[in-house]
Amino acid sequence: QLQLQESGPGLVKPSETLSLTCTVSGGSISSSGYYWGWIRQPPGKGLEWIATIYYSGSTYYNPSLKSRVTMSVDTSKNQFSLKLRSVTAADTAVFYCVRHREYYDTSGYYIYFFDYWGQGTLVTVSS
């Protein structure tokens, strides 16, 4: 059974960089047709997609966060990571790492959705 586990500091100071790592177990991060991503959820609010990466290193970012976000992947460790720079209190959220699946639909198109999620880690931005 595939499992994803987030790790990283739970408290980050304003203006600093938030860094998180997701470790994947029970499957290979290099599997074809699967991307890997990050989603966040501020307390009491909805879901916001942050970024996605393919094992080859191709990255896709939310335009609203693109200037502050970097994703990377380490296939040797079966891990991928997120860096979010210049954080403010508005970045306080539960961060989820996810498997972002590419599914070939009968309509002849690919669709993309999140089929495995980590348990989430709360990151608070505060001095």
Add this chain to the structure above:
Amino acid sequence: ETQMTQSPSSVSASVGDRVTITCRASQDISNWLVWYQQKPGKAPKLLIYAASTLQSGVPSRFSGSGSGTDFTLTISSLQPEDFATYYCQQANSFPPVTFGQGTRLEIK
């Protein structure tokens, strides 16, 4: 960017009721629509993809329908474990990925 709007924002219902949640896309997304369920303190769980395909292990009381801009999630007979928040997501391409704002299903 495709905007996703769910209605209602919250709904109260009783065990055994039939409940329908709606998701509307700001442009035609064919059947590229996904539904998730989130319980308090837990990660979201994939319920339905491609508008109507049930994820493995999801009870058959859940169903999805729609195409184009209007979609529905129906729970045919509410069970106690179904009280949660439900999100839709447009799934045709990224970036970006966009979610609806969520619909909270509460016990009446």
